[in-house]
Amino acid sequence: MSGRVGDGVVNVMIREPGRFFALCLDTGRAMFRWPFQWREFVQQAWFIVSVTVVPTMLVAIPFGGILSLQVGGLIRQLGAQSYTGATAVVAIVREASPLVTSLLVAGAAGAAICADIGSRKIREEIDAMEVLGIDPLHRLVVPRVLACAFVALFLNGLVSVVGLMGGYFFNVMLQDGTPGAYLASFNAIAQLPDLLQAEFKAFVFGVTAGLVASYKGLNARGGPKGVGDAVNQTVVITFMLLFLENFLISALYFQLVPSKGM
Amino acid sequence: MGVEIRVEGLTKSFGRQVIWQDVSLTVPAGEISVLLGPSGTGKSVFLKSLVGLLKPDRGHIWIGDRDLPRLSESKLYETRKLFGVLFQDGALFGSMNLFDNVAFPLREHTRKRESEIKRIVLDKMEMVGLLGAEHKLPGEISGGMRKRAGLARALVLDPEILLVDEPDSGLDPVRTAFLNQVFLDLNAQIGATFLIVTHDINTARTLPDNIGLLYQRHLAMFGPREMLLSSEEPVVRQFLNASKVGPIGMSEEKDESELEAEARSGQDPGRLPPIPPQQMPSDGLIRAGMHAPGAWCAAHGVTPPPGSFVDEQGRDWVEEWPRYVASMTEAAGMAGSVPSRPGRTDPSRRRYDAGAES
Ligand SMILES: Nc1ncnc2c1ncn2[C@@H]1O[C@H](COP(=O)(O)OP(=O)(O)OP(=O)(O)O)[C@@H](O)[C@H]1O
Numbered sequence: 030m031s032g033r034v035g036d037g038v039v040n041v042m043i044r045e046p047g048r049f050f051a052l053c054l055d056t057g058r059a060m061f062r063w064p065f066q067w068r069e070f071v072q073q074a075w076f077i078v079s080v081t082v083v084p085t086m087l088v089a090i091p092f093g094g095i096l097s098l099q100v101g102g103l104i105r106q107l108g109a110q111s112y113t114g115a116t117a118v119v120a121i122v123r124e125a126s127p128l129v130t131s132l133l134v135a136g137a138a139g140a141a142i143c144a145d146i147g148s149r150k151i152r153e154e155i156d157a158m159e160v161l162g163i164d165p166l167h168r169l170v171v172p173r174v175l176a177c178a179f180v181a182l183f184l185n186g187l188v189s190v191v192g193l194m195g196g197y198f199f200n201v202m203l204q205d206g207t208p209g210a211y212l213a214s215f216n217a218i219a220q221l222p223d224l225l226q227a228e229f230k231a232f233v234f235g236v237t238a239g240l241v242a243s244y245k246g247l248n249a250r251g252g253p254k255g256v257g258d259a260v261n262q263t264v265v266i267t268f269m270l271l272f273l274e275n276f277l278i279s280a281l282y283f284q285l286v287p288s289k290g291m
Numbered sequence: 292m293g294v295e296i297r298v299e300g301l302t303k304s305f306g307r308q309v310i311w312q313d314v315s316l317t318v319p320a321g322e323i324s325v326l327l328g329p330s331g332t333g334k335s336v337f338l339k340s341l342v343g344l345l346k347p348d349r350g351h352i353w354i355g356d357r358d359l360p361r362l363s364e365s366k367l368y369e370t371r372k373l374f375g376v377l378f379q380d381g382a383l384f385g386s387m388n389l390f391d392n393v394a395f396p397l398r399e400h401t402r403k404r405e406s407e408i409k410r411i412v413l414d415k416m417e418m419v420g421l422l423g424a425e426h427k428l429p430g431e432i433s434g435g436m437r438k439r440a441g442l443a444r445a446l447v448l449d450p451e452i453l454l455v456d457e458p459d460s461g462l463d464p465v466r467t468a469f470l471n472q473v474f475l476d477l478n479a480q481i482g483a484t485f486l487i488v489t490h491d492i493n494t495a496r497t498l499p500d501n502i503g504l505l506y507q508r509h510l511a512m513f514g515p516r517e518m519l520l521s522s523e524e525p526v527v528r529q530f531l532n533a534s535k536v537g538p539i540g541m542s543e544e545k546d547e548s549e550l551e552a553e554a555r556s557g558q559d560p561g562r563l564p565p566i567p568p569q570q571m572p573s574d575g576l577i578r579a580g581m582h583a584p585g586a587w588c589a590a591h592g593v594t595p596p597p598g599s600f601v602d603e604q605g606r607d608w609v610e611e612w613p614r615y616v617a618s619m620t621e622a623a624g625m626a627g628s629v630p631s632r633p634g635r636t637d638p639s640r641r642r643y644d645a646g647a648e649s
Pocket residue numbers: 250305310328329330331332333334335336337379
C-alpha cells in the first residue's frame with residue numbers, strides 16, 4: 030500500500046515533470062529542423078484565433094469595466110479621480126490582459142489542441158506517423174506550440190485595447206470622469222515596457238499552453254475517456270503553470286524596470 | 292526480397308504488469324508467419340515493439356545487423372522504412388481522404404510526380420478493392436474498409452517487412468478470403484516478410500508458412516505450419532480446435548481445480564483435424580517461402596492423419612506439389628529452381644513472377 034503511494038508520489042513529482050521536460054527539449058530541437066510546417070502553422074493559428082477571439086472580447090470588456098468601477102470608486106474616496114485612467118493602465122495592461130489571455134489560451138486553445146492530439150494518439154495515428162518515418166513532434170507539436178504563442182501575443186494586444194476602451198467607457202460615461210483626465214493620467218504612468226512585458230508574458234503563456242497540451246495529448250491512453258481526462262488535466266495544469274509564471278515574471282519585472290513616478 | 296527478423300530474449304512490461312518475457316524467434320525472410328494468442332496476451336504490443344514504437348525492457352531485435360531497441364533516433368527512422376504496418380484499427384489520418392492517406396508515404400519519401408503517385412495509389416486501392424472510395428474520409432467508411440485502406444497505405448512503398456494486426460477482425464468471411472489471397476499474391480510478387488496477427492483459425496491453418504502462439508506471457512511455440520497443426524501440446528490443440536477444454540480460460544488461465552476436474556472427467560481439447568493444404572497464390576505465381584506439403588511431417592517422423600493435404604477437389608497436394616511447381620516454374624521459364632522445404636528459404640532465391648523475368 031505505502032509502495033503504491035510512494036510510486037504515485039515519485040510519478041507526480043519526478044517522472045512526469047522529467048518526461049515533460051524531455052518533450053520540451055525534443056520540441057525545441059525539432060523547431061529548428063527543416064522544412065518548417067507553414068501550412069499546419071497557419072491552419073492551427075487560424076483555428077486557435079477562431080476559438081478564442083470572441084470569448085476573449087466578451088471577457089475583456091466587463092473586466093475593464095469592473096476594474097474601472099472598483100478602483101474608480103476607491104480612488105474617488107481618496108480624492109484622486111484624475112488618476113483613474115492611470116490605474117486602469119497598470120491593472121489592465123500589466124496584469125489583467127496577460128491573465129485573461131492565459132485563461133483563454135489554456136481553456137480554449139490548450140483544450141482543443143490536447144483533444145486533437147489525444148484523439149490522434151488513441152486512433153494510433155501518431156504511431157502510424159512514426160512508422161511512416163515522420164516525427165510527430167516536428168509535424169504536429171512544433172506548429173501548434175508556435176501558433177499558440179503567436180495567437181497569445183495577438184490576443185494580449187486585443188485584450189489591452191478592448192479592456193482600456195471598456196475602462197474608458199465606464200469611467201467617462203458612468204462615473205462622470207473627464208476624457209482629458211483619463212488620457213492625461215494614462216500618459217503619466219503608462220510606459221512602453223509595460224506593454225513589452227505583457228507581450229513577453231503572453232508569449233511564454235502560449236508556449237507553455239501548447240507544450241502542456243501536446244504532452245498530455247501524446248500521452249493519452251485508454252480510449253475516448255482517456256482523451257477527456259487528458260483535456261481536463263491540461264486545463265488544470267496549464268492554469269497552475271501560467272499563474273506561477275505570471276507571478277515570477279511580474280516579480281522580476283518590478284525588480285528590473287523602475288515604475289514611472291507620478 | 293524480404294528481411295529476416297531475429298528476436299532474442301525479448302521482455303516487455305508496463306509498470307509491474309509483465310506482458311511477455313524471454314520471447315525468442317526468427318521470422319524467416321520472405322515467408323508468411325502468423326502469430327496467434329488469446330486476447331490480451333500482448334500480440335499488438337509485440338508488433339509495436341518490432342517497429343520500435345515500444346521499447347522492450349530486455350532483449351534484441353535484429354533486422355540485418357541492426358539491433359532495433361538500441362538504435363539512435365535517426366537510425367530508427369531509417370530502419371522503419373523497411374516496414375509496412377497495418378494497425379489494428381487501420382490508423383488512417385482522420386483529416387485526409389483515402390487517396391491522400393495512401394499517397395502520404397509517397398509524397399513524404401519519394402520525389403515522384405503527382406501523375407505517377409496517382410497511378411500507384413489507384414493501383415493499390417484496386418488491389419484492396421476500394422476503387423471508387425478514394426474521396427471518402429476515414430470517418431465515413433466501415434471498419435473493414437478502413438482496414439483495407441490502411442493495408443493499401445502500408446503497401447505503397449513496397450516494404451521488405453509487412454506487419455499486420457488482425458486483418459480479419461471486422462471483415463466478412465468472403466473479404467477475409469480475398470484479403471488472404473492478396474497477402475499470398477503480394478508475398479509472391481514483392482517477396483516481403485509477413486507477420487500477421489490473427490484470431491481467425493481458418494486463416495491460421497491455411498495461410499501461413501509458420502505459426503507462433505503467445506500464451507501466458509511466453510511464446511508457447513513457433514515453427515512451420517505443419518509442426519503446430521500436428522502438435523501434441525494441449526495449449527496449441529485447444530487454441531487451434533477453438534475448444535473450451537484445456538488450459539486457456541476466460542480470464543487468462545484456468546486454476547488447478549478446474550483443470551483437475553477436466554482431467555478426471557476425461558475431457559481433452561481433442562485431436563487436431565487433418566492438416567489442410569496450404570492456400571496457393573493466384574495462377575502463375577510461386578512463393579519462394581512455400582513449404583512442400585508433408586515435408587516437415589516426413590522429416591520429423593510425424594504421421595499426418597489420413598486425408599491430410601487433400602483439398603476440396605480431391606487432389607492430394609503431397610502428390611500434386613511437384614507437378615504444380617514444375618508447371619509454374621516452366622510457365623515462368625525457370626525450371627529447376629523449385630522451392631521445397633523443410634529448412635530455411637535460401638535467401639538467394641528470388642521471387643518468380645510468371646511472364647516477368649526476375
Ligand atoms: N501503452 C500501454 N500501457 C500500459 N499497458 C498496455 C499498453 N498497451 C497495452 N497494454 C496492456 O498490454 C496487454 C496486451 O495488450 P495487446 O493490445 O497487445 O493485446 P492483444 O494480444 O493485441 O489483444 P487483442 O487480441 O485483443 O488485440 C493488455 O493487458 C494491455 O492492457
